[in-house]
Amino acid sequence: PIHEPQFSASTSFSVDTENLQLQIDELSRYSDTPAPSVTRILYSEKDVLARRFIKNIMASSGLSVREDAVGNIFGRWDGREPELTAVATGSHIDAIPYSGKYDGVVGVLGAIEAINVLRRSDFKPKRALEVIMFTSEEPTRFGISCLGSRLLAGNDALANALKGTVDGQSISFFDAARSAGYATDQDDLSSVFLKKGSYSAFIELHIEQGPLLEDEGIPIGVITAIAAPASIKVDFEGNGGHAGAVLMPYRNDAGLAAAELALAVEKHVLESGSIDTVGTIGILELHPGAINSIPSKSHLEIDTRDIDEKRRNSVIEKIHQSAITIAKNRNVTLSEFKIVNQDPPALSDASIVKAMEAASKELNLNHKLMISRAYHDSLFMARVSPMGMIFIPCYKGYSHKPEEFSTTGDIANGVKVLALTLAKLSLA
Ligand code: HGY
Ligand code: MN
Ligand code: MN
Numbered sequence: 001p002i003h004e005p006q007f008s009a010s011t012s013f014s015v016d017t018e019n020l021q022l023q024i025d026e027l028s029r030y031s032d033t034p035a036p037s038v039t040r041i042l043y044s045e046k047d048v049l050a051r052r053f054i055k056n057i058m059a060s061s062g063l064s065v066r067e068d069a070v071g072n073i074f075g076r077w078d079g080r081e082p083e084l085t086a087v088a089t090g091s092h093i094d095a096i097p098y099s100g101k102y103d104g105v106v107g108v109l110g111a112i113e114a115i116n117v118l119r120r121s122d123f124k125p126k127r128a129l130e131v132i133m134f135t136s137e138e139p140t141r142f143g144i145s146c147l148g149s150r151l152l153a154g155n156d157a158l159a160n161a162l163k164g165t166v167d168g169q170s171i172s173f174f175d176a177a178r179s180a181g182y183a184t185d186q187d188d189l190s191s192v193f194l195k196k197g198s199y200s201a202f203i204e205l206h207i208e209q210g211p212l213l214e215d216e217g218i219p220i221g222v223i224t225a226i227a228a229p230a231s232i233k234v235d236f237e238g239n240g241g242h243a244g245a246v247l248m249p250y251r252n253d254a255g256l257a258a259a260e261l262a263l264a265v266e267k268h269v270l271e272s273g274s275i276d277t278v279g280t281i282g283i284l285e286l287h288p289g290a291i292n293s294i295p296s297k298s299h300l301e302i303d304t305r306d307i308d309e310k311r312r313n314s315v316i317e318k319i320h321q322s323a324i325t326i327a328k329n330r331n332v333t334l335s336e337f338k339i340v341n342q343d344p345p346a347l348s349d350a351s352i353v354k355a356m357e358a359a360s361k362e363l364n365l366n367h368k369l370m371i372s373r374a375y376h377d378s379l380f381m382a383r384v385s386p387m388g389m390i391f392i393p394c395y396k397g398y399s400h401k402p403e404e405f406s407t408t409g410d411i412a413n414g415v416k417v418l419a420l421t422l423a424k425l426s427l428a
């Protein structure tokens, strides 16, 4: 074969940090809550405006842009050997209520800037490079995390379930998608499923959302695995009644059942035998929600994760047992116990990890091998392509809150490692 031009122009890499920061700041203003918080919900008016912003930036970077039926957005830089499968990178821009402006965004705007860096250093891709902005990585609107990447990975059950999915305001998934200009056909979303082997590699740049890199003064994290997430929806029902007139022995309080289950989640997680098991009750709603009315209904949502899938599943079993016992003891009905998702962990591809480590070394950047306790679209892309992730430090590990912050220097380091890794994978 002809001698492959080894790509060593990484020393000339120049990241336009000023412009990248301006883009991060502008994108953060497409929000339903006031700065410095960001709230950007799937298919909302702000989400649609933000999507247009991203498509414009992709186009101005010379990428050819396309979207699929649920709004996954693809920006492609064709390679000189079009018959070879492409290398993809990307992340998300949706933001949970009152969160920050870097989660996901660094892996979308940073990926487009990595393309610019490669163009500036005269790189010519052999395999095409494709930037993906995934639809709805966050579970906020429809309770389904990584909706876009789950479908890309091929998921008939999800494609069917979406036909009957509604949000908290009883708006159907398809009506919401259509209002944003997507999902014309109600029947099936299998058009979204990627063909097997669509990509030779998928890599994602993301803030750590934890404190290790900052604590240890290490600029780059190379991910070896992504923890196994699960989420559960629970409803209890009781008689309710007047807060003054119903004496304690005659009550079956759905609110206290929820409170007891929340503490049971904490107990089962702490007793799992490992610090790697986590559990959170991020949603707890009482009905009717009046100070002088005994809750007749309660709704709670449980997020529990672990890097060990079996250990996580046994915690879920114990939580289910506790819900049944609590309902019996309090004489309330457990009207729903629904495991929304119970996903396996994902392992990074060894050759991609090596490419990332080599890239960090070439760029004189220290790196640390680590697992991701947060989930990402990479968790599902790993099902259809070799996967890898690059982390950069974030302030005190803060994320999913307005104080989330990464410096332009750290972001530039991540963009350079991403750019050099993309170059290596494109020439592979
Ligand atoms: O919750 C997560 O792990 C991701 O940040 N959405
Ligand atoms: Mn997030
Ligand atoms: Mn994220």
Ligand code: MN
Residues within 6 Å of the ligand: none
């Ligand atoms: Mn009254």
